[in-house]
Amino acid sequence: MDENNLISKKELLDLMSISYGQLYRWKRKELIPEDWFIKKSSFTGQETFFPRDKVIDRIKKIKDLKDDASLDDLANLFSNKAAEIKLNYENLLSQNIVTSETLNICKELLPKIHELSFEEVLYMYVCDKFLLSGNISLDESKTLFNTLMKSYLNFNGKDFDVIFIRKMGVGFCILCSAKNKFYVEDSAKVVMNLNIGKCIEELKLKLK
Incomplete structure (x- = not known):
């Protein structure tokens, strides 16, 4: 946890104009994670402190x-x-x-089905967010998609980050628990990092 990106409970209540009771009711309802x-x-x-952002x-x-x-x-x-x-x-x-570009790529890697799961x-x-950012190529998006297909369920609903790294022109993807720090060697570059929990939230809003 980045110590510089924490906010105290008192600061949070003042900044967001909410009460102690509201904050802890939202905690009980699991709107704010424990x-x-x-x-x-x-x-x-x-x-008590919180991750500010x-x-x-x-x-x-x-x-x-x-x-x-x-x-x-x-x-x-x-x-x-999953919704x-x-x-x-x-x-x-x-x-x-x-x-359509992302859809065509992913269709090649999925079974020939018509009804799709939330996952x-x-x-x-x-994959679409990575591609639209311009940070990865079409071929690299296949690597990303395959990594998610093979490993997503291993996290059992826990939060994690999707990280794309490139070294000497070769790209690869890792999935890392959002609580864990990771380090890469000097010759490797973190191209992009997305939090899966935030992506799930965005997708649910789109599907609502």
Whole structure:
């Protein structure tokens, strides 16, 4: 955890204009993850801190959406659990979930099916974000897609980062628990890093 990117509970309540009761109700409802509540020693005893960017972004979304959705619905939106969907390839294009370029690449790597699982749509969505960034090639997106297909379920719904690294012109993908730090050698470059939890949240909003 980056010590410079933490915000205290008092600062958070003041900044976001929310009460102690609201914050802990959202925690009980699992809108704010337990592991974002970080206990640290301070000159006044023990104080609670949060990852600044994540918690501020989450509270903004809760405040924006809470009038149109129940807290249970929001908890489902923010969780890493798969959504129940019934989509085919044509739906992905008509709903602007992925581009045709990404869809054509991924179709080559999937079984010849018409109805897609949430996980398969997620793999395509992540690949699309990488491709649209201009940071990876079409061939590298296949490596990314295959890595997600083979390893995504190993995380059992836990949060992780999708990291693409290039060394001497050769690209490769790793999936790393969001809590863990990673290091690369000097001759390798981290091309792009996406958090899977944030991608799941974005995709659920698109599918809503």
